[in-house]
Each structure stands twice: as structure tokens, then as C-alpha cells.
Amino acid sequence: MTDKPSQTLYAAFAARIDAVLAALEKEGHLPPETSRANVSVEPPRDPSHGDLATNAAMVLAKAAKTNPRALAEKIIEHLARDPLIESADIAGPGFINLRLARQNWITELRAIAQLGDDYGKSTIGDGKRVNVEYVSANPTGPMHMGHCRGAVVGDALAALLEFAGHEVTREYYVNDAGGQVDTLARSAHLRYREVLGEDIGDIPEGLYPGAYLVPVGQAAAEEFGARFQAEPEEEWLPIFRAFAVERMMDLIKSDLALLGIRHDVFSSEAALQAAQKPEAAEAWLREHDLVYDGVLEAPKGKAPPEDWEAVELPLFRSTKFGDDQDRPIKKSDGKWTYFGADLAYHMQKAEKADALIDIWGADHSGTVKRIKAAVAALSEGQGKPIPFDVKLVQMVQLLRGGEPVKMSKRSGNFVTIADMVEEVGKDVVRFSMLTRKPEAQMDFDFAKVIEQSKDNPVFYVQYAHARISSILRKAADQGVAPSADALDTLGEHELDVIKQAAQFPREVEAAARAREAHRIAFYLYDLAAAFHALWNMGNDDPGKRFIVGQDPAVSSARLFLASQIGQVIRNGLALLGVEAVEEL
RNA sequence: GCGCCCGUAGCUCAGUCGGAUAGAGCAUCGGAUUCCUAAUCCGGAGGCCACAGGUUCGAAUCCUGUCGGGCGCACCA
Structure with a gap:
């Protein structure tokens, strides 16, 4: 819906790589105006491959009339000069794996602290008005119960x-x-x-x-x-x-x-x-031959209804937009059908929005085509095509100990x-x-x-936050405060957790683009897991705890880290409308 | 009969724009607790990504068909 560039750490490196490709084009290694649309820059699934991977060489090799690995060599020459990139290697069929310099992650950690509750906020929406019904x-x-899932999904x-x-x-x-x-x-x-x-x-x-x-x-x-x-x-x-x-x-x-x-x-x-909105919509649709008086076909269901009879009704030409049948906007008693009013309603919403989203139960799946058809007809016809998404939320089966709740x-x-x-x-x-x-x-x-509440992901995530709160309380008792003064002392394992936290803005953007809030829930689970793992290292080795008795500088740096992880968990939970508890 | 959604480990589910050896939890097996909250962590085992074709450097992902499950198929809302 928007092409507004992202501002995440990852996007910044994507831009750097794009600049390299532009340079190669200038040097004649790539033909002019080669499309770079299929070039991806993203964290590899396997962290051992580094922090970022790009398929640029594979995608562009054909255009460059060379093989992927040779092109990758050229790309790496440029990337190696970048001080923010620690290493660049060619792997597999021609992937380029990048390891980012440590300072990137430290900078990101400070950014979390600076931005606080705003960390992860994005501008990709560009202020566009979205109506979520x-x-x-x-x-x-x-x-x-039947309303619950749609309510939560829509709200998130x-x-x-x-x-x-x-x-x-x-x-x-x-x-x-x-x-x-x-x-x-x-x-x-x-x-x-x-x-x-x-x-x-x-x-x-x-x-x-x-x-x-x-x-x-x-x-x-x-x-x-x-x-x-x-x-x-x-x-x-x-x-x-x-x-x-x-x-x-x-x-x-x-x-x-x-x-x-x-x-x-x-x-x-x-x-x-x-307010006679349906009348207005009908008049416009009739003018454009999108509503006509016609007779509905008999329903095609398993049993033909006994009381069915052919009646002439005002029908909307939804078949013109991919529906299986034209749909009545008025009943034979002259009143509006649900659909007839609903199409006017969507026009009303569209007047004040740049995009519409409806969250519906799956039992209404049969009516998606007609309402999409109506919105397309009205908005395109009136010169303001409006993106319109209907999200179907599937049924929830309620159980108690494996048995369906009656x-x-x-x-x-x-x-x-x-x-x-x-x-x-x-x-x-x-x-x-x-x-x-x-x-x-x-x-x-x-x-x-x-x-089995301990098996429930929500407690797992909340527990991570509670642990962080706990450690900060404990540190305060001992007179140790989080501080960014000695972040150089953070080790590889700590850096790994920062990397996980640094994905948050990227996850927000990906989830927003896909309109899938559940991704945030899964992300938080992973972040919590990374934190729990780090925490447990302190069980095996007291020198790896957050509070190291003899070393206030190290302690304050690790507490700073913990505090920022807590911040990201809070920000994520806020999106889901789940409380970030201080204690469990 | 038609339309929409789903099919991934024994179970419940993730899987980014089509990327590298398909991931997690539960269950199971083996370990970690004089220690900042063990509601946690580390490791093992477990896969024909329903099936069959196609598209291409590359498919769990895209296309077609088949099978299986769910929802819907009034002028209801």
C-alpha cells in the first residue's frame, strides 16, 4: 500500500548494498537499468551464515552475463571497504553473507533506550488513514466465544x-x-x-x-x-x-x-x-448500469427450498467483478437487504479513509466477493480506488480437557x-x-x-519480562544501575540477544505489510527464548550473570542490555494488548 | 454441485518477496538448581511439507488437478 522506505537497521544495509549495485552498474559490470527488484537483503535463517544475506549475485548474474560467484566477487570488493561491515563471504550457490561490525549492535541497543516506547515504530504507513472494522x-x-477471535485479531x-x-x-x-x-x-x-x-x-x-x-x-x-x-x-x-x-x-x-x-x-x-445512503448508492449504480431489475436463479444448495419463487429484484452486477451471481440490494418488501445497506456503509467509510479492512468470521466467507465487488465498483467508478481487504477469521473450537464445550x-x-x-x-x-x-x-x-499454565506462551513471554524487572529491582537494592558506559564489555552471547531485539522494527514492518499481528506474538516468544537462554548461562557460570559482584562496570552494561530487552518485550506486548507484568 | 479457508514431526503450530541442511512447544529419552525467579535452560530421537504434475538456477511457498478437514451457498445477518 505504501512505498515509504523503511528505517530499520536492516533496511539501512539493504540501501548500502543497493548503492554497491548502482556503483557496479556505473563501472560497467552490470548493464544499465538492470532491475534490482528481486534482490533481497535479509537475515539468514541460520545465524551461522552471518547477520545478513543477499541473493543479489544470483539474481543479477544472468543480466551481467557472468556466473553468480564471479559477480559476487565484484560485490564483495565494494562491501569490504565499508567499515560497518566486518566480513563478506560467498556461500552456497552465490549468496553473499555479511557479518556486521559490533558497533552496529551497540548503536541499536542505545537506540532502544533512546526511543523507549517508540522503539519499533515505523513510518511505512505514511499517515495513511486506515479504517479497521x-x-x-x-x-x-x-x-x-464466536466473536472473540475476530475482536482480538482486529484490535491487535x-x-x-x-x-x-x-x-x-x-x-x-x-x-x-x-x-x-x-x-x-x-x-x-x-x-x-x-x-x-x-x-x-x-x-x-x-x-x-x-x-x-x-x-x-x-x-x-x-x-x-x-x-x-x-x-x-x-x-x-x-x-x-x-x-x-x-x-x-x-x-x-x-x-x-x-x-x-x-x-x-x-x-x-x-x-x-x-440518511438515505443506500438510495444514493443505488442511484449512482443504476446510472452506471451496475444495478438492474432482474430475477434471481434458484439457490443451488443440496435441497431446493420449497418456498422458492422467481421475483424481480434490484440486482447489483457483482458477476462483473468475479462474483458467482448478481446480488439483490433490496428485498421484495422494498426494504434494503443487508448487502444493500452494507455497500452504502462501505462507501461511507471510504469517504474518510485511504484503505479499508474488515475482519469477518469465516461463516461470512460467501459474501466477500460481493462486497469487494461493490467497493471496487463504487470507489473505482468515482475515481478513488480504495484498497480493501477482508480478513476472514476462522472458527474457534472450545474444549475443556479435550472435550468440546456444548x-x-x-x-x-x-x-x-x-x-x-x-x-x-x-x-x-x-x-x-x-x-x-x-x-x-x-x-x-x-x-x-x-x-498447564507453564506450557502457555503468554506466561513464557511475561516471565522473561518479569525476570528482567526482578533483576533490575535486585540491582537497585545493591546500588547498581544500568548504564551505557561500558557496553564494550558485552560479549558474543549478549550480542546475540541484541540482534534478536534489533529485529523488532523489521518484524513490525513485515507484520504491518502483511497485516498479520500474530507474527508479533511469535517474535516475542523467540525474543523471550533468547533472553531465557542468556539468563541460564548465569546458572552454569556465575561470571555470566547480569549482576557480577566484583565488577560494577560489567554489571551496569548487562543491566542496560536487560533493561532494553524488557523495553522491546513491553513494546511488543503493548501491540497485542497484553500486560507486561513485573512479577509472575 | 459451486465458492472460500486449511492440510508441515505422535500432538498443537510457525515458516519473511520463491532461497542455503524445513523450525518451535507439548509428549518422549538424557542432563543442569549451594546460583540474579528452574513458570527456565542444554542435548538426543522424531519429516514423502496430503498426493500427482507444471513454472525456474532454486518450490513447504507460485500454477493446475486429485484426495482429506472446516465454513458458506435466501430477499437471513
Whole structure:
């Protein structure tokens, strides 16, 4: 989405290598205007290969009419003159492996200290406005497990994009205009009558049976008295709808708060319709022959629906944009379909954004094509093509000790977010949701994440941070403070951990580009592992501890290192919305 | 029947723009604790990257097909 150059340490060396290639071109070793697009400069998987590797010689050999190793020789001649590069070697089929001079890492360590909470921030977003819509659960009840993953993934992604230099709007679309909120209103009215003393018996089929509506009935009774008890539905339906939706949204917001999630904008579908946005969209689409009146084909499902009949409806030409079928924007009763309103809604979002991202549950995968088609049609047609990404979040299977947790929506018996957070804690819920790529299905086993808490990655990362906090407390007691004065005393093993920490800005950029917040979780795990390994060296050899009794200079340098590792862990956890604890 | 997602070690999963000998945790086997938090660390064993073709210097990664699992296929939301 943006070509703004990166400013990480690694990017700096990529630029140096690019400069070398430009020089070679000038010297005639490379033909003019050779594309260097496929040249990569990145840390090799195997650290024994050095700090950085480039495939430049392999990619460009053909253009240079030579073999990769010969070209690599030329490249290395230049690189060897760079004082920040300690060594450059040719390996394998023609890779060039670089070992960076020690001072690069020391400089990076100081940078962490200087930048603090800002370390890892990137400008690749270039201030572009990105609207991330997530959760958008129907306002008909408390949030349950099915909403959880999308909520966490969306929230972490929003934080990540913000950190990477985007201007992010966190948005929630409130579906307060469809049939479900009418059902909600009727269900609430029934509870209202119950509170007023009526015997309502069993909740009829088709209404929401959940006990969470009892307080709504209570509140309605307090608000309206008996005014609507025996009135016909037309009298109270709109009133109860608005009343109940507002309370459901309060409920949802408090559930979200338990997860540490707060949206910037709540957009109401009813308000959108009242403002006649769908009409405007339809008019424009009709003008451009993208909406026409036509008849839908019969559904192709396994069993043909008995009550299906051909009806003429206004259809959007989504097939023109790769969809399998044109899609109705209005129902036969004249009301907008969900899609009809949704396309207008996306236009509304697009007015104030440079890019849109929707986080949806996988059960909506079938509607991705049509909404992408709509956004493409409207935004391109109006001269402002807008990047639009729909991220599908797969289902989470809830388990307890390997057994599926039984849930039934009909009886209103489902595991809520509030239950979950109460049982295992916000940090565990959030981190767990981010330790799997969102598009893969996952299991969430209550027994596993709490009973075997030591096997849980979130504790592993938090433990590293807690250890760092602990060592700094201990040092303070002994009158030793972190200091950058003697960083020259840091050894190879310490340098290895700095190298790991130095990857953070790069990970942030890669994750932001891919729009995958889970990468940060995995990165933090690796960083924590590197720290734990360093720590344990002190168990075998007291001279390798952070606090070395006889040597305040060495101690202060190592404490400085520890302190900066803690800083990076904090910065990463902040993106995930997980607390960096001082003690475990 | 069609569309989307997934398939990597016994289990749960990573795998950067297509790069070098495919990685981690759990489980398993063997070690480390008079010591800054052992909720940790070190080592061993464990692989047809579902299968078959293709693209190219190079494929777990991209393309095609097959098989397997999930989700969806109303004018619902």
C-alpha cells in the first residue's frame, strides 16, 4: 500500500548494498537499468551464515552475463571497504553473507533506550488513514466465544498499523436495522411484561430466551411503567427496539472492555438508512448500469427450498467483478437487504479513509466477493480506488480437557466473553488468539491454558519480562544501575540477544505489510527464548550473570542490555494488548 | 454441485518477496538448581511439507488437478 522506505537497521544495509549495485552498474559490470527488484537483503535463517544475506549475485548474474560467484566477487570488493561491515563471504550457490561490525549492535541497543516506547515504530504507513472494522456483532445479546477471535485479531491489527505509521480508525458497524433487532425488541417486551407481573410461560420459539434480557425488561418497566404492556406491537416496537439495542450495545461495550478493546466509531445501520445512503448508492449504480431489475436463479444448495419463487429484484452486477451471481440490494418488501445497506456503509467509510479492512468470521466467507465487488465498483467508478481487504477469521473450537464445550444458541446457553475472561484472564485470551494465524481453525482448551499454565506462551513471554524487572529491582537494592558506559564489555552471547531485539522494527514492518499481528506474538516468544537462554548461562557460570559482584562496570552494561530487552518485550506486548507484568 | 479457508514431526503450530541442511512447544529419552525467579535452560530421537504434475538456477511457498478437514451457498445477518 505504501512505498515509504523503511528505517530499520536492516533496511539501512539493504540501501548500502543497493548503492554497491548502482556503483557496479556505473563501472560497467552490470548493464544499465538492470532491475534490482528481486534482490533481497535479509537475515539468514541460520545465524551461522552471518547477520545478513543477499541473493543479489544470483539474481543479477544472468543480466551481467557472468556466473553468480564471479559477480559476487565484484560485490564483495565494494562491501569490504565499508567499515560497518566486518566480513563478506560467498556461500552456497552465490549468496553473499555479511557479518556486521559490533558497533552496529551497540548503536541499536542505545537506540532502544533512546526511543523507549517508540522503539519499533515505523513510518511505512505514511499517515495513511486506515479504517479497521471489527467485531460488529449484532446487538442482540452479550458477546460470546464466536466473536472473540475476530475482536482480538482486529484490535491487535489496528494497534499494529497505528504503530507502523497509519492513522487508524477502529470501527464497529451496529446492525440495528434488520429483522433480528425486531426479534430483540419483541423479546425485550416479553420480559417487560414479565417484570410487570404477567406469567409469560416459556419463551416462544423464535424469540431470544437469554436471561440477559431480564434486566432490559426491568429497565423498560422503570422507564415506561405499564404504558406499553397491552398496546399493539406497532405502538411499542420502534421504541423497544431502540431501547433494547442501546442496552445491548452497553453490554457489548463492557464485554469488549474486559478484553481491553475500545472502538473509535460506532456506525448505526439504521442511521445510515435514515440518511438515505443506500438510495444514493443505488442511484449512482443504476446510472452506471451496475444495478438492474432482474430475477434471481434458484439457490443451488443440496435441497431446493420449497418456498422458492422467481421475483424481480434490484440486482447489483457483482458477476462483473468475479462474483458467482448478481446480488439483490433490496428485498421484495422494498426494504434494503443487508448487502444493500452494507455497500452504502462501505462507501461511507471510504469517504474518510485511504484503505479499508474488515475482519469477518469465516461463516461470512460467501459474501466477500460481493462486497469487494461493490467497493471496487463504487470507489473505482468515482475515481478513488480504495484498497480493501477482508480478513476472514476462522472458527474457534472450545474444549475443556479435550472435550468440546456444548453450546446451544437456541437455549441461550453459550460461553460468553465475560465467562472466558473471568476464567482464564484477558492476557491469556488475547495471546492465545494470536498464536495461530487467523485463517487457520484453532482449538481453545480451557484446561490447557490454565491448568498447564507453564506450557502457555503468554506466561513464557511475561516471565522473561518479569525476570528482567526482578533483576533490575535486585540491582537497585545493591546500588547498581544500568548504564551505557561500558557496553564494550558485552560479549558474543549478549550480542546475540541484541540482534534478536534489533529485529523488532523489521518484524513490525513485515507484520504491518502483511497485516498479520500474530507474527508479533511469535517474535516475542523467540525474543523471550533468547533472553531465557542468556539468563541460564548465569546458572552454569556465575561470571555470566547480569549482576557480577566484583565488577560494577560489567554489571551496569548487562543491566542496560536487560533493561532494553524488557523495553522491546513491553513494546511488543503493548501491540497485542497484553500486560507486561513485573512479577509472575 | 459451486465458492472460500486449511492440510508441515505422535500432538498443537510457525515458516519473511520463491532461497542455503524445513523450525518451535507439548509428549518422549538424557542432563543442569549451594546460583540474579528452574513458570527456565542444554542435548538426543522424531519429516514423502496430503498426493500427482507444471513454472525456474532454486518450490513447504507460485500454477493446475486429485484426495482429506472446516465454513458458506435466501430477499437471513
